[in-house]
Amino acid sequence: MPDADAPRLLCVEVYEGKPLSYVTETAAGLLAELGRAAVFVPTTTRTREQYARIHLPGPAPAYAICANGGHLLVDGVPDSDWRAAVDRRIAAECASLEEVRAHLLRTADPAWLLKERVAEDLFAYLVVERALLPDGWVKELGAWAEQRGWTVSLQGRKVYAVPRPLTKSAAMREVARRVGADETLAAGDSLLDADLLAAADRAFRPSHGELADVGWTVPGLVVVPEAGVAAGEEIARRLALAAHS
Numbered sequence: 001m002p003d004a005d006a007p008r009l010l011c012v013e014v015y016e017g018k019p020l021s022y023v024t025e026t027a028a029g030l031l032a033e034l035g036r037a038a039v040f041v042p043t044t045t046r047t048r049e050q051y052a053r054i055h056l057p058g059p060a061p062a063y064a065i066c067a068n069g070g071h072l073l074v075d076g077v078p079d080s081d082w083r084a085a086v087d088r089r090i091a092a093e094c095a096s097l098e099e100v101r102a103h104l105l106r107t108a109d110p111a112w113l114l115k116e117r118v119a120e121d122l123f124a125y126l127v128v129e130r131a132l133l134p135d136g137w138v139k140e141l142g143a144w145a146e147q148r149g150w151t152v153s154l155q156g157r158k159v160y161a162v163p164r165p166l167t168k169s170a171a172m173r174e175v176a177r178r179v180g181a182d183e184t185l186a187a188g189d190s191l192l193d194a195d196l197l198a199a200a201d202r203a204f205r206p207s208h209g210e211l212a213d214v215g216w217t218v219p220g221l222v223v224v225p226e227a228g229v230a231a232g233e234e235i236a237r238r239l240a241l242a243a244h245s
Contacts, residue, residue, distance in 0.1 A: 030236035032058035038243035069171040070122040094149030094163040123162040153191040169199035206231030
């Protein structure tokens with residue numbers, strides 16, 4: 001939008017001493033309102049350390065979901081029983097993280113591989129130079145991983161390898177059970193949000209991001225016309241209205 005029309009922004013994340021992530025001031029007020037009207041559960045693929053950098057407006061959430069569902073935080077403290085249950089299911093249904101990580105490193109080319117990371121001893125991802133990534137490499141990796149109980153997705157410059165049982169939706173259902181929720185609302189924009197949106201009673205996504213790029217939809221999904229920070233504000237507005245209703 002023209003500079004003169006740009007909204008005022010509130011920084012909600014600082015990384016290495018520099019402001020990184022923002023919401024509009026209006027969205028900040030809506031998030032605070034939402035936190036008072038409903039059980040607001042920040043849900044992310046980020047590790048706990050990465051999530052701790054975010055400081056959202058409103059009351060401190062009683063629950064948060066990190067590591068794509070691998071960690072359930074209760075008043076900021078990881079629920080060890082939940083993590084143990086996740087580990088048992090992954091061990092029973094999937095190849096080991098060590099096997100998958102070794103395959104990633106063996107098949108990746110240093111010409112386009114920038115970084116390799118393991119998140120919370122749960123899943124692995126590569127940071128790549130996407131323009132140099134060979135055609136078909138991600139598809140071949142996905143076929144190999146599927147036979148071992150893992151899923152693969154390319155999101156921006158990151159190639160994720162995630163155990164199939166490791167989902168945000170499973171953790172969301174657990175929180176809903178604990179709080180006795182009669183309706184769940186969810187919003188997201190990445191491929192790793194798809195299972196969460198599909199599991200919610202009402203779901204929202206913006207007109208940007210990986211889900212928008214592939215035209216992803218499910219019955220009842222609301223796609224707001226806005227993109228970028230304006231979409232975050234509009235989704236917060238609709239979530240707050242839905243919570244009050």
